Amino acid sequence: MKHILLLLQTQVAYSLSALTLKGPPYLPSDASQILNPALASFSFETAFFDAFFGNISAPNNMSLNLLNHLKVRSGAAPEIRIGGITADSSYWNPRQDVALLNFIDSAGALRNTTIGPEFWKIPRLLLPEGSKIIMNLVLLS
Numbered sequence: 040m041k042h043i044l045l046l047l048q049t050q051v052a053y054s055l056s057a058l059t060l061k062g063p064p065y066l067p068s069d070a071s072q073i074l075n076p077a078l079a080s081f082s083f084e085t086a087f088f089d090a091f092f093g094n095i096s097a098p099n100n101m102s103l104n105l106l107n108h109l110k111v112r113s114g115a116a117p118e119i120r121i122g123g124i125t126a127d128s129s130y131w132n133p134r135q136d137v138a139l140l141n142f143i144d145s146a147g148a149l150r151n152t153t154i155g156p157e158f159w160k161i162p163r164l165l166l167p168e169g170s171k172i173i174m175n176l177v178l179l180s
Contacts, residue, residue, distance in 0.1 A: 110167045121175065
């Protein structure tokens with residue numbers, strides 16, 4: 040079964056690499072305006088940011104390659120939003136020695152996330168140069 044799956048993946052990869060699209064040599068006069076190259080943006084949950092990008096010693100090359108290819112193709116680095124619903128239950132611990140810790144209860148539910156100073160190395164050192172970062176923060180009084 041493993042060999043069949045590998046064969047199917049190989050055939051799909053080959054057929055995609057041979058794909059060519061044909062279109063008119065000129066855009067019609069009523070074509071839309073050129074989109075801003077910075078249009079590509081993504082939002083990642085705080086609790087799973089390291090799962091998408093890894094860390095300095097073990098980066099997630101699939102995600103990083105995707106963002107780098109977008110930058111090369113569009114001419115602009117993507118905008119990245121770190122937050123989502125898990126930002127509402129995220130905490131800061133300046134003494135924490137790992138990027139983030141997720142507290143998952145006995146039922147398997149994510150209860151909160153604590154980030155430490157190592158967290159900031161992930162976007163700073165791994166994302167394409169020029170990436171804009173937006174971070175959701177909960178400000179408590």
